Amino acid sequence: MSLVRQLQNHRLTTARIFYHLPDFPAVLQQYIWQDYDLAPDFPHLRRFLDFWQRELEGPLHSVHVMSASLITSSEMKVVHREFVLH
Known part of the structure; x- marks a missing residue:
């Protein structure tokens, strides 16, 4: 499934989400979210962060997003021949 999504221009995205603990507002906790x-x-x-703000008690402090395309056009090559070894 991930190859199909990558070919549709989805990128592996990682978000470091910092949030305040509900009982200890001065303490920051970190959550790692990753998806294509x-x-x-x-x-x-955005849907996940909307859910977080609507349903969870720990208020968000900051979100750091990193994204990388795993397949680029230079990595895809057309194969003209196929050799089968025993």
């Missing part, structure tokens, strides 16, 4: 998403709008990540 479409840059630069990141609709999957």
Whole structure:
């Protein structure tokens, strides 16, 4: 499934989410989120963050997003011959 999504221009996206603990607001906790998403709008990540703000008690402090395309056009090559070895 991931190869199909990569060919549709999805990128492996990692978000470091820092949030305040509900009982100890001065303490920051970190959560790592990772999925294939479409840059630069990141609709999957936005849906997750909307869910977080709506349903979870720990208020968000900051979100750091990293994204990388795993397949580029230079990595895809057309094969003209195939050799089968025993």
